[in-house]
Amino acid sequence: MNITRRSSITGLIGAALAAALALTGCSSTASPQKTATSEGPSRLPAAEGRTSYPLTLKSPFGETVLKKRPERIAAVVPNAIDTELLLALGVTPVLSSGLVDEGGYLDEHGADDLTTYEFVMGEKVPVEAVAASKPDLIVAVGWTDGLGGVKLADHYDRLATIAPVVTSPDTASQLLIPWQDSVRVLGEALDLADAAKAVVDDHEKHFAKVREKHPEFDGLTATWAINYGSANGLQYLSRPGSAPEAFLAELGFAKNPAAREFAREATVSDELLSKIDADVLLLGQSAAARDAEMRELTGRDLFRNLSAVSSGNFVQLPPKTDDGGDLLWAISSGGPIGNKWAAEHLVPLVADAL
Structure with missing residues (x-):
């Protein structure tokens, strides 16, 4: 498996059942330029003096002991949510999943200068x-069970022989470990508890x-759905307990009772198409879906008769924003940097529709 400086990573975002996304065909195409062993220590802000070491790091799979404040931090979660949280704290890891900034919004936070490993779905x-x-x-915070087709339980023992491993308390969460919980865990492990609190407070x-500026969102139900084209069809992503559902709630929207229909299975069949209806319908297009497939979906009577569509409370989103970012990735990953970036792009579109 190659270790490379972050390069252009090509791939698809496939249908998601475990973490609201699945990554397929992702690979790094650049020749290796910099190995992890040539890296200097991670860059960390000054210690706050609140964490006492040795620190026992508990997980569902065992315990490891962090004897002193770490200097070299490897972030190993496949979708790189742990890397996003570290960058939000001002920490630069010595290693990250190559999918860091697949959404296109982390470069300005240092994601373009990281040593990465190549991750392929499954x-x-x-x-x-x-x-x-x-x-x-x-660091393995934010790693939900089966994320990216792999389980932390299958890796924990081997990782623990390399260095202490920090996870979130409940890595068996079906869809989402709230990033707020994960960043607090990181804050304690890195003696950056105040910095972690500041990240959460700033986000809130x-x-x-946003909610104060857009009271029209308050109490309305919303659906976030994605068309993946012929391969995986239409998927309901704002499922109960998912990152997209949490994101919509942060904007002020109420939970959609119809989401219960998709608690176990995200695929939207013709029989369930009416269940995606809400006060506001957000429909995204994955890179796998052709424009013709979007026109076929949105031109059907079943779709056009949805109340959100017929009333004009419907927002169709392209695969990429004008600046090349990926709203699907940002909202599905559920991190503080990506959520704020996504809101900046999405909120004006929803406000215009309403």
């Missing part, structure tokens, strides 16, 4: 790559302002 995380980065802490203040 393949094991390359433990040898993690070992080569010489970490003194391995930002979305409070």
